[in-house]
Amino acid sequence: MKEISVISGKGGTGKTSLVASFAAFAENKVLADCDVDAADLYLVVQPETIYQESFSGGGKAEIQEDQCTDCGLCLQQCRFDAISYPPSQNGEPAQIPWVNPIFCEGCRLCARICPVEAIAFEPAESGLCYISKTPYGPMVHARLGIAQGNSGKLVSLVREKAKAIAEKESRDYIIVDGPPGVGCPVIASITGSDLVLIVSEPTLSGRHDMLRAAELTAHFQIPTLLCINKWDIHPETADRIEREARQLGILPAGRIGYDPSVTKAQIHKTSVASYPDSPAKKEMHQVWENVIKTLNKSETG
Amino acid sequence: MKKRFNIAIASGKGGTGKTTVAVNLAVVLADLGKCVQYLDCDVEEPNGHIFLKPDITSRSAVTVSIPEVNEEKCNGCGVCASICEYKAIAVIKDKVLIFPELCHSCGACSLLCPEDALVEVDNEVGELETGESQGIRFAQGRLNIGQIAAPAVIKAVKEAAQDCDIVILDCPPGTSCNVIEAVKDADLVILVTEPTPFGLNDLYLAVEMTKALAKPFGVIINRYDIGDDEVINYCNRENIDIFMKIPDDRRIAEAYARGDLVIKSNEWLNELFASLWDRIRIYLEKVSADHNGDFEKRKTEAGT
Numbered sequence: 001m002k003e004i005s006v007i008s009g010k011g012g013t014g015k016t017s018l019v020a021s022f023a024a025f026a027e028n029k030v031l032a033d034c035d036v037d038a039a040d041l042y043l044v045v046q047p048e049t050i051y052q053e054s055f056s057g058g059g060k061a062e063i064q065e066d067q068c069t070d071c072g073l074c075l076q077q078c079r080f081d082a083i084s085y086p087p088s089q090n091g092e093p094a095q096i097p098w099v100n101p102i103f104c105e106g107c108r109l110c111a112r113i114c115p116v117e118a119i120a121f122e123p124a125e126s127g128l129c130y131i132s133k134t135p136y137g138p139m140v141h142a143r144l145g146i147a148q149g150n151s152g153k154l155v156s157l158v159r160e161k162a163k164a165i166a167e168k169e170s171r172d173y174i175i176v177d178g179p180p181g182v183g184c185p186v187i188a189s190i191t192g193s194d195l196v197l198i199v200s201e202p203t204l205s206g207r208h209d210m211l212r213a214a215e216l217t218a219h220f221q222i223p224t225l226l227c228i229n230k231w232d233i234h235p236e237t238a239d240r241i242e243r244e245a246r247q248l249g250i251l252p253a254g255r256i257g258y259d260p261s262v263t264k265a266q267i268h269k270t271s272v273a274s275y276p277d278s279p280a281k282k283e284m285h286q287v288w289e290n291v292i293k294t295l296n297k298s299e300t301g
Numbered sequence: 302m303k304k305r306f307n308i309a310i311a312s313g314k315g316g317t318g319k320t321t322v323a324v325n326l327a328v329v330l331a332d333l334g335k336c337v338q339y340l341d342c343d344v345e346e347p348n349g350h351i352f353l354k355p356d357i358t359s360r361s362a363v364t365v366s367i368p369e370v371n372e373e374k375c376n377g378c379g380v381c382a383s384i385c386e387y388k389a390i391a392v393i394k395d396k397v398l399i400f401p402e403l404c405h406s407c408g409a410c411s412l413l414c415p416e417d418a419l420v421e422v423d424n425e426v427g428e429l430e431t432g433e434s435q436g437i438r439f440a441q442g443r444l445n446i447g448q449i450a451a452p453a454v455i456k457a458v459k460e461a462a463q464d465c466d467i468v469i470l471d472c473p474p475g476t477s478c479n480v481i482e483a484v485k486d487a488d489l490v491i492l493v494t495e496p497t498p499f500g501l502n503d504l505y506l507a508v509e510m511t512k513a514l515a516k517p518f519g520v521i522i523n524r525y526d527i528g529d530d531e532v533i534n535y536c537n538r539e540n541i542d543i544f545m546k547i548p549d550d551r552r553i554a555e556a557y558a559r560g561d562l563v564i565k566s567n568e569w570l571n572e573l574f575a576s577l578w579d580r581i582r583i584y585l586e587k588v589s590a591d592h593n594g595d596f597e598k599r600k601t602e603a604g605t
């Protein structure tokens with residue numbers, strides 16, 4: 001079983017549309033949407049949820065008003081400015097401090113140091129994790145609660161579940177739709193993957209972000225391929241990105257031209273794979289073939 | 302110090318044109334004679350510099366504090382490992398192991414170590430750069446590869462803001478901790494989206510986040526003619542102001558690809574962005590009519 005993570009560095013390069021097509025091309029796979037902050041894959045693969053569980057990224061502190069003596073110690077010590085005196089209805093600041101759950105990082109420091117033990121600390125639900133049936137096979141996806149942190153932990157949970165399904169059902173591939181950026185959710189999405197595919201676009205921003213993503217995969221020593229989407233918007237930049245990627249040991253897996261049917265497919269809640277005459281479909285298929293080839297090569301070599 | 306007016310440019314989904322809006326708005330405002338500070342808070346992938354081409358005049362490391370063990374004082378009791386909520390400390394055979402990449406710098410371990418054996422030391426997680434670009438004050442942060450402490454870098458960028466009328470915060474995409482760190486001091490949030498199902502889904506999440514933070518906000522629809530009407534219908538239904546609609550235009554895409562400011566090569570876009578500022582002012586008047594004097598005062602100080 002092989003795990004392929006599709007990431008982009010820069011958002012909006014067409015990563016999810018590509019993953020949706022891979023879903024149609026690949027046989028015997030599990031899909032994992034690890035872009036938990038902006039989980040969009042479910043919009044184009046018609047999932048039917050068969051299982052869901054709530055996810056807790058950690059605990060949150062809560063001050064019990066009737067026990068608090070307003071000594072102010074927690075306010076002083078909280079490193080995340082999560083504790084304050086909120087204005088009450090009459091405009092005056094409240095008498096008792098309050099923990100803003102949006103800013104609380106769940107370190108529990110306040111609860112441990114409160115001299116009268118007035119601070120409760122309970123696990124907080126910060127998202128939901130789903131297993132769904134789709135016409136393309138099982139999919140694990142998630143939804144992070146509004147203004148919740150710790151997406152890295154939720155990403156790890158999604159991958160764990162996908163792996164369990166893949167093992168149980170002897171699936172050949174796990175295809176991961178990763179988040180943008182190079183920070184904690186991306187790291188959680190790629191560590192231990194067999195292959196990373198970076199989807200870039202031929203712009204200076206795309207180039208800059210591809211280089212950062214490439215640095216990240218090199219840091220974790222994960223074999224990496226590159227795909228440039230909408231390459232014909234600026235062919236020279238596309239050439240340059242591929243050239244620079246090669247120097248970093250990242251080979252191109254193919255290029256995809258600008259094709260309005262990609263957006264059209266999204267609006268019709270499907271992938272471009274269901275548009276037989278679309279040029280993007282053929283190009284995406286080629287990218288997938290190259291991904292498979294590279295995976296098989298790394299197996300024998 | 303004068304109160305600055307903070308405008309955060311955010312989007313649930315990446316690649317919707319957030320940076321295009323942020324840099325071009327900054328330049329239009331500077332052209333109108335305002336003192337503008339641009340802050341690139343997208344520290345995982347900072348791109349604003351590509352368009353503003355600033356002269357960087359200072360660089361500094363961004364650090365967070367992490368614990369370090371004083372072996373002489375440590376008796377291996379294991380209290381630190383048991384209180385760290387992020388499993389960033391382990392005690393194995395009386396030896397303390399610290400995993401800096403898991404540490405959230407909460408300070409609990411050093412504060413609560415019974416032997417006073419943990420001290421906090423600086424750990425570099427990113428870089429802060431400041432400078433100037435055509436009269437615009439510029440600052441950007443860059444998270445070091447392999448690090449996770451993006452919020453700390455964003456905080457450093459915000460603290461680098463100088464005295465001026467308007468601060469433009471170019472935020473990271475999404476709705477989680479990084480975005481919240483960037484948006485939490487904003488006086489106004491502009492959400493940039495696209496008229497597609499992905500754009501709508503991510504806009505909805507971004508709106509919910511902005512509401513949770515109780516911020517006034519409006520929407521910009523980029524490439525408004527590529528998709529369907531669902532985003533507009535949603536905004537109308539929810540009574541959300543649409544500040545601007547940018548057409549899908551090859552000239553914009555090309556200028557973006559080259560790293561140019563679109564308003565510089567296209568007069569009509571310059572006008573479009575100038576009218577964005579008018580729309581924002583109208584919106585602010587509407588909001589301040591519903592709110593108290595504080596907002597009114599800050600708005601006047603921003604020169605609106």
Ligand code: SF4
Pocket residue numbers: 060061077078079080081082083099103104105106107108109110111407
């Ligand atoms: S648990 Fe930590 S972050 Fe949350 S309020 Fe207490 S001290 Fe602050």
Ligand code: SF4
Pocket residue numbers: 107367368384385386387388389390403404405406407408409410411
């Ligand atoms: S500072 Fe907080 S997060 Fe870091 S090791 Fe100590 S207890 Fe853990």
